[in-house]
Amino acid sequence: MDSLIFLVPLALLIGVVALVIFLWSLRSGQYEDLDGAAERILLDEDEDRGPGA
Amino acid sequence: MSCCAAGAADAARPIDAVSNEELLLASRDLGDGLRQVDLAVPDMHCADCIRKIERGLAGLPGVTHARVNLSTRRASVKWRGEVPPLIETLAGLGYASHLYDTTEAASDPQLTRLIRALAVAGFSSMNIMLLSVSVWSGADAETRQAFHWISALLAIPALFYSGLVFFRSAWSALKHGRTNMDVPISIGISLAFGISVYDTFQNGAHAYFDAATSLVFFLLIGRTLDHLMREKARQAVSGLVRLAPRGATVLHADGSRDYLPVAEIEPGMVLLVAAGDRVPVDGTILSGASELDCSVVSGESLPQPVEAGSVLKAGMLNLTGGLVVTATARAEDSFLAEMVRLMEAAEGGKARYRRLADRASQLYSPVVHATAFLTLIGWIAATGDWHRSISIAIAVLIITCPCALGLAVPIVQVVAARRLFENGVMVKDGSAMERLAEIDTVAFDKTGTLTRGQLKLVDDERIEPTDAAIAAAMAASSNHPASRAIAARFGVGDVTFARLTEIPGRGIEAELDGQTYRLGRADWALTNPGEWQGAVLSRDGKLLAPFFFTDELRPDAREAVSALRQAGLETLILSGDRAEAVQATAAELGIPNFTASALPADKVFRVEALAAAGRKTLMVGDGLNDAPVLTAAHVSMAPASAADIGRNAADFVFLRDSLKAVPLAHHVSMEAGRLIRQNFGLAIVYNLIALPIAIAGWVTPLIAALAMSLSSILVVANALRLKAGNGKGEAKSSAAVKTRPTEAAERDVRQTPVAQGQPWTA
Incomplete structure (x- = not known):
């Protein structure tokens, strides 16, 4: 029982962190162009940044 | 990595050129002199393409930002000052491109909302399930109590954030005096939550937080997939009517020129139509001579020579010489607009069709409500124990969760759509597959559909x-x-x-x-x-x-037609081309019935006559003149080479040249229909077993969770069979496609009388 007092909240905390990370990645548009992201890995760094960046 | 340039260069012809004025009209003002325009670049497909396009566009004067989205095949460009030569630059790089309506290009907030709701529900239900497992395996009373409280806490976001999707839909249905699938879902999950909170306060042994949240999670998966399928259809339609030029150069009496939006053109105005432009509104030629490509308008396979006095219809493509034209109709009275009106009027088969899931839910909700209510009455009458009776009634609502309806149908359709996509066929709407499985007649357009149109x-x-x-x-x-x-x-x-x-x-x-x-x-x-x-x-x-x-036949046209005939479907041709040309094609393909020189309205009339006789028709066509009949038919299909408007009107679009896509789509749809029926069968069997157990009051949270997960897994696994079961067939057919073209092309080149007797003008 004692261990549960911190283990369960810890487990939930990790879950919440994962959820927040997912929601953040969704909001920041990382799922907008999945095919493009897969291909862009083949480009060199400076080209990938694109213009004006 | 130069995989793309060679092939694509061929496609980038200066036809359908977009003028700077048109670009400006299509662009969006971002303030501060910055303008943005979205271009569709269908041919890009690799990292090299991304690099070439982004570099090429960014290198232009004034361009501040150029970003490619490979998933949507779009390039978004922002610039200041003069309009940069975007289309020309892309053409120079070997990519054909066209304007995309920026106003409609916004991302889909509904989908983001669903995915967020899904993430929250997934988080809550999985953590609750984790705690529930220890409760089921016999945690002592104190721990159980603590876990129930944590579960209650975790269930709150799942219910009030994720569950809101169902509450809203149920509420709007009830407001209109109807009931839908979401009504029993909403009642079930909120009552289950309510009574579990009550039991937690009372130190009860059972709480249904796990059942309520995992129900929300499973159903949201189905809802999200369903939304994805429908959204495709909506997006396709939003790009509609862009075949019409946005504006035209008007020649004033004093010799000055103006570029006006098409909506401001009045009859009597004198317009300039350069070679490569589409005719903006109906009109007559004042001076000049040229050839017009009328294929999208009339289905005529050869360019028509025109001279002063000839009558033009909006949407025709001017090929060789500049023309001075007097407008005879406004844009809204022109041929294109007339097509759109015909299409709206023709919304026959599709609008009347009610989706399988909707029909099933019509039956489902009253039955579930009545059963739960009768269970409640029965238990109260038998025991007089209110708490127990309500618990059992809720268990009935939960256990009859419409997973088969909410999850199985969309998942079968998504799997089927995926399989079609792998074979180069895009589906716009899940219900299209249901409709395609019902057809008994296939009507083809000739030019551009049975033939290549080149x-x-x-x-x-x-x-x-x-x-x-x-x-x-x-x-x-x-x-x-x-x-x-x-x-x-x-x-x-x-x-x-x-x-x-x-x-x-x-x-x-x-x-x-x-x-x-x-x-x-x-x-x-x-x-x-x-x-x-x-x-x-x-x-x-x-x-x-x-x-x-x-005009050579499309690859595999003959095989496709005979495959359809073997599947027991009747075939016919509805074409706007001349009778001799249509007859030659019909004879070659062995299609007995054909209608030639058909106007768009005639085609609609033919299909509606068939529908009146109880026939369900698949229309395969590509031209502008096919757009109304594509809308009128029970289900429709168009090649990717079709006019935008026709492509948007169709339920299916096939991307490859081979006409085999038609029997393939039909086959997959039939199979998907079979799997959906099987899933309904599974759901019924499941309910037949589970319902008596629930009514008898034997359902504990453990049984509810097991039964629900099992039934969901079962229908999903069944849906996935569509893919697994056809892996071999798929490989075979794609191999066949690879070896086919040369052989087929040689065989299909027959000299039809189409071209020979016709005076050719170059």
């Missing part, structure tokens, strides 16, 4: 290489379909002419080594045409070589 040179071995090189070099300068066919066949050599002029309506004249070459219609190119008709190459009025063209 001229191809035949019988060309006799032509001397030197003549061929000259002809190709002359033809390269022209946009005329026949010229393109010649240039494509012989390739462009390095012949340099002293003079080269295109004479609209006649052909091309060139001077080489003091001799005059003419490539064009025989009665113009030859001093003594005699028996020669059609297209010839001449030197100083003497015949060098005649050219014959045919």
